Amino acid sequence: MIEPKCTLDVQAIRKHFPSITKGRIVTNNAASTQPPKKLADLYRQLSPDYENVHRGQSTASREMTELFEKAYDTIADFIGAPSRRNIVIGRNTTEAHNLVMYSMLTEFRDGDNIVTTMMEHNSNFVPWYAMCREILPKFARNVEYRIVNVDAETGELDLDHMASLVDDRTKLVCASGASNFYGTKNPVKKIREIANASGYRQPNGERKSWLLIDGAQLVPSTYVDVVDLDVDFMSFSFHKILAPFGVGVLYGKEHLLEQMNPFLYGGDMVGNGQVSPERVGYNELPWKFSAGTPNILGAIVSAQAFRILLDLALNPGEDVYFMSDKKIEREAVREAMDRITSYNCSLTERALEKLSEIEGLQIYGSKVAKRRTSLVAFNVDGRSAHGLAEALNEFGVESRAGCHCAALAHHSLVIPASCRLSFYFYNTLEEVDTAVDILAKIVREDIYAKTPFPFVQALAGS
């Protein structure tokens, strides 16, 4: 049993979350986490001075602009990016992947390929599928996607297979930092080495494949330093990191974002005085990728989610980072995230241990908690995943059934769906016990939900 390295004062942390103090057992955190009260309140506090950014001379507009721009700095500091120029704020991880695809679209040469993996979320496969099969063929360009195998038992990427697929025509390698189905944490540095060794000739003269890491399940609970990992791009969504819905990030190396085409065209992404009937010049980074009025409050509140996360992990009673100008030091991020990783790992280990005692239950991915992020997907012989999730809900346990958008992995295992419990650092070992004990009872006593959703009834009837 892994003992949590100490360290998190979980009871103090839980007081910040109204949904939890209300008694919900939230074990569907890989989909979205719960917002602390302070972040929800921040929306309300900002609204009396509500104004657009970069579009007004009022004091309110100037102040809102300052808060908005500082959000970029906070995000950059938290993930170790050199500056705000590396940060694109958009709607979510999915949009970030689409941005990379559309902004690079014109760079793909006939005969190029892109390598992705069998454990990707649809958002890191479907855009590449569409690009290769639907968009580029219309321009008579033939680009293929290649998919790296995953070991069905361990949930680990087959790196030898990846190395065999990556060649001197591989423009981009795309992989999850952590899988939202197997839970596997991927060895990003090894993947970087494979991408570096490809010899692909990029238009700027560099000889390697670009690397896009989907950080949606990695950034919320693991220390990430984008410079140390040497990723070219990394995406993540704030609704999985305590913030309300609507904001996601693409980190990109500055020289790549400089060279890339803009994603969306329009206002604010153009340079001041640089639009004439003959010529349009683009704004400097990061505004080149911020066309139209952005989700201003969403961006401000989301960046504060990183600050509140530091406070909760390091000192849950105090606002040291939240809404302050305190510089975010790398050591503070490392300490906070290591505490969260270690604590989450103890939750996962308990879940793995107890789930494996349930007869007929199959866990997907590694049985070693340290190799995983804090989620466990499973099926039980003879029971539908949706039926289990519905029954769990009737006992007050929030889980998720479906393919979690990890459609390729479900396809390769030939399963229609799985049930998933996923934890965040406000969950307790007692909640894990309760969730699994209830699941065991449901299986043992063959309990079905009394009020299944209509689509579950449809599935049962089919």
Ligand SMILES: Cc1ncc(COP(=O)(O)O)c(C=O)c1O
């Ligand atoms: C690994 C992974 N990638 C991408 C996404 C997509 O995130 P979003 O829906 O915020 O775009 C998710 C969401 O579940 C995910 O788990």
